[in-house]
Amino acid sequence: MxxxxxxxxxxxxxxxxxxxxxxxxxxxxxxxxxxxxxxxxxxxxxxxxxxxxxxxxxxYKTFSLKRRGRHLINVCLGTACHIRGGVRILEKIERDLNIKSGSITLDSKFSLEVVRCVGCCSLAPVIRIDDDTHGRLTQGKITPMLKKYE
Amino acid sequence: MITLFIDNQKVAVKEGTTLLKASEKLGIEIPTLCYHEGLPPYGACRLCVVEIIGEKKNRMVAACSFLVDEGMKVLTISDRVLKRRRMIVEFLLARCPDIKAIRDLADKMGIKKPRFKTKNLDCILCGLCVRVCNEVAGIGAIGFVNRGKKLKVDTPFHLASDVCIGCGACSFVCPTGAIEMELDAVKRFRELLGIEHKCRYSLMGLVSYKVCSNNYECWRCKVDQRIRDSLATHPIFAAKKIKTEKVNQYFSFLKKIQE
Structure with missing residues (x-):
């Protein structure tokens, strides 16, 4: 139990x-x-x-009292990522998964959260899915990337 | 004994006393909000800030938690101290403009209107209620929740607490009156005004008025006793903190019943 x-x-x-x-x-x-x-x-x-x-x-922000999905997507909106278009990446993910940041998809596959700086600003805009960091993103790279995750 | 100078006045105090206690001995008043004699010092409100004259540089410390040292020279009303205190009060005034304790402080310091965006809150987050619940009552029913600008005092998950014993200590120590006892609780307290320390179960009507099966020795009685020793008053008198409107309502309610 x-x-x-x-x-x-x-x-x-x-x-x-x-x-x-x-x-x-x-x-x-x-x-x-x-x-x-x-x-x-x-x-x-x-x-x-x-x-x-x-x-x-x-x-502490690491702790969540809400249920989280199997994969946690952290979208960086720190200064560097914000300037390099992190907001547009976030919007694209929100559209793809049909959820808002801070919530979980219906099939509880993904949950989406916004963070401030994951510490690799040279790769901006950055998102982190579980332990993998994906850098230098464009909106076009998002959909195929999300399909890789079960 | 340790001798030190506060505002150029010599004072001798025991080792381990705080600057606040030492200046109290001289009759110098230092404003405080988060300090209470029944509790260990906390240093949250920073209103008791004083200046210590050092060899190279002067230091600003909180008088309520800073311990005295041999030959220390302290200023309690220097320009720097007053400037900092004014700033703190101005922030507090912007946070809770309707609270009397804050208004009085602001009037004393000549602040009419804060420069900042005003909110309308009751709590100044001094942590007195949380500390009294943890350290004096030993219950821990309320605590701080979230952090930064979302920080507030609350029960876990904002649910009615199952460990709270309704002692009213949090309401009693609150400098701003942000915590109110509910009217039903006050009713029970009011019936007992004039009668000293009593069993909580008899307050709730679970045991008859003068008979306690535990001989008044269960832990709830001990909690009451601890609160009484530490705060030098019974939480019954927390009822005095209730806003006059509500008390008036309560009295009119009583009159109706009598008629």
């Missing part, structure tokens, strides 16, 4: 309160997002207030 996996993660970190961020990261890797009941379970197991866990989960 769900909670068995969480018990394993908690045991891996010896139930230490100070490891809360690492624990949340591992849970996010497991489920792709942080489910509400799981956060409550973690707070109960570690003996810390639920409000503290929720504070951490909302403080």
């Amino acid at each position: 769900k909670f068995n996996k969480i018990d394993k993660i908690l045991e891996k970190f010896n139930m230490q309160k100070s490891q809360l961020i690492s624990i949340l990261q591992d849970i996010q890797n497991e489920f792709n997002f942080l489910p509400m009941e799981v956060l409550g379970y973690v707070a109960e197991k570690l003996g810390i207030p639920f409000s503290l866990v929720y504070h951490l989960a909302t403080f």
